[in-house]
Amino acid sequence: MPSKTDKRVTPTNGGPLLGDPTDGIDPYLPKNGNLGYRVSRYELDLEYKVASNRLAGVAIITATSLTRLTRFTLDLATSLTVSRVSVNGRRPARYSHRDNKIAITMTDALPPGAAMTITVKYGGSPRPIRGPWGEVGFEELTEGALCANQPNGAASWFPCDDHPSSKAPYLISITTDSPYVAIANGTLARKRTKAAQTTWVYEQVEPMATYLATLQIGPYVQKTLSSRPVRISAVLPERLSSNFAHDFGRQKQIMDEFCDMFGPYPFPAYTVVVTDDNLEIPIEAQGLSTFGANHCDGTRGSERLVAHELAHQWFGNSLTLSRWTDIWLHEGFACYSEWLWSERAGEETADALARRHHRALAAGRKDIIIGDPGPASMFDDRVYKRGALTLHALRLSVGDEAFFAMLRQWTRDYRYSSVSTADFTDLAARYSDTSLSALWQRWLRQKAVPEFPGD
Numbered sequence: 001m002p003s004k005t006d007k008r009v010t011p012t013n014g015g016p017l018l019g020d021p022t023d024g025i026d027p028y029l030p031k032n033g034n035l036g037y038r039v040s041r042y043e044l045d046l047e048y049k050v051a052s053n054r055l056a057g058v059a060i061i062t063a064t065s066l067t068r069l070t071r072f073t074l075d076l077a078t079s080l081t082v083s084r085v086s087v088n089g090r091r092p093a094r095y096s097h098r099d100n101k102i103a104i105t106m107t108d109a110l111p112p113g114a115a116m117t118i119t120v121k122y123g124g125s126p127r128p129i130r131g132p133w134g135e136v137g138f139e140e141l142t143e144g145a146l147c148a149n150q151p152n153g154a155a156s157w158f159p160c161d162d163h164p165s166s167k168a169p170y171l172i173s174i175t176t177d178s179p180y181v182a183i184a185n186g187t188l189a190r191k192r193t194k195a196a197q198t199t200w201v202y203e204q205v206e207p208m209a210t211y212l213a214t215l216q217i218g219p220y221v222q223k224t225l226s227s228r229p230v231r232i233s234a235v236l237p238e239r240l241s242s243n244f245a246h247d248f249g250r251q252k253q254i255m256d257e258f259c260d261m262f263g264p265y266p267f268p269a270y271t272v273v274v275t276d277d278n279l280e281i282p283i284e285a286q287g288l289s290t291f292g293a294n295h296c297d298g299t300r301g302s303e304r305l306v307a308h309e310l311a312h313q314w315f316g317n318s319l320t321l322s323r324w325t326d327i328w329l330h331e332g333f334a335c336y337s338e339w340l341w342s343e344r345a346g347e348e349t350a351d352a353l354a355r356r357h358h359r360a361l362a363a364g365r366k367d368i369i370i371g372d373p374g375p376a377s378m379f380d381d382r383v384y385k386r387g388a389l390t391l392h393a394l395r396l397s398v399g400d401e402a403f404f405a406m407l408r409q410w411t412r413d414y415r416y417s418s419v420s421t422a423d424f425t426d427l428a429a430r431y432s433d434t435s436l437s438a439l440w441q442r443w444l445r446q447k448a449v450p451e452f453p454g455d
């Protein structure tokens with residue numbers, strides 16, 4: 001299904017398109033994202049020095065103008081320095097780099113529908129972007145680095161149109177010191193070692209949102225866990241191998257159960273990265289998930305999160321929200337997937353988990369609207385739990401057969417595209433004999449916690 005991206009474009013007279021808070025890019029992240037063009041491909045040629053935390057990059061962004069364009073912007077953190085910009089092989093009339101935006105002014109205006117090849121040479125010491133959600137983006141590890149961009153950290157390491165509905169394929173080439181393993185999204189297309197450095201080139205064919213792009217560099221070993229239904233591999237420090245074998249021992253079973261419930265796994269492979277450092281939370285990227293050493297301590301205490309991160313490959317990565325308002329479409333679904341895995345594993349049922357979390361929600365603060373939690377609360381645990389309860393209410397309302405058929409149609413019809421709550425409620429209506437509008441109103445649009453569904 002076509003992306004809904006174009007909806008956010010208001011034709012203009014070619015005036016400034018500078019991500020002004022009033023331009024309606026995304027009410028939750030008004031400074032991110034850009035107007036006037038649509039990116040169709042990113043090519044990132046990066047070199048990273050682990051010891052000094054130095055990044056040097058050339059980004060080639062292929063795009064199409066959507067309006068007459070004399071001036072346009074890209075997101076890039078000002079902690080990095082831009083040394084050269086060209087558009088279609090020509091230097092622009094001028095460019096500036098301020099407040100995490102590169103603003104490019106062309107000598108001659110581009111007509112609507114014009115092909116654009118934007119080349120940006122840049123570099124520096126990357127560091128995360130600080131915001132209401134803590135530090136996101138490029139993060140230096142004790143030995144190596146990772147990128148966990150959600151929601152607005154992508155610009156900490158590459159110039160981009162940083163908006164979740166702006167999805168595109170990527171080619172990521174990363175050169176680093178030879179002893180280190182370097183991982184990026186997609187499939188390893190080639191790898192070559194020259195002197196003391198190795199270049200790893202990854203091709204990410206399926207369109208990807210900027211916040212799901214990642215680099216993972218560290219003193220890792222790579223292991224294949226399974227080749228069916230897709231290749232599952234692990235990237236981790238050797239010292240954690242035996243913990244990993246136990247803690248992630250059911251990774252393939254989780255994959256099998258999710259493919260059964262949600263439809264085919266959407267990407268060619270899945271990689272689990274475990275860093276040598278502890279991480280506060282695991283994080284999803286397209287085609288891979290990152291866990292900390294603390295999630296791999298030999299107790300299998302984080303299996304819930306192993307299921308959660310895998311579920312994001314369907315809910316968040318293949319089907320990506322158009323606006324952060326609809327974050328429950330990612331986190332509610334991933335949380336409900338944890339409960340579904342528990343049920344399929346013969347442990348606590350989804351219903352029992354739903355009841356437990358419902359009691360906790362009913363006893364807690366009731367000041368959040370799950371269908372529009374506000375930017376400060378978009379990663380509030382209640383979005384996850386009540387989002388999952390919304391799905392449980394739907395499941396109880398339409399029955400198991402319709403519920404799972406609907407989930408599979410959801411992942412099939414909107415594969416690789418952008419989605420909204422309205423897309424989901426429209427689809428759900430086709431699986432229900434009765435109107436679901438009261439259900440959505442109760443669960444997504446009001447602060448009060450509804451009665452447990454069916455009670």
Ligand SMILES: [Zn+2]
Nearest residue numbers: 308312331334
């Ligand atoms: Zn999540």
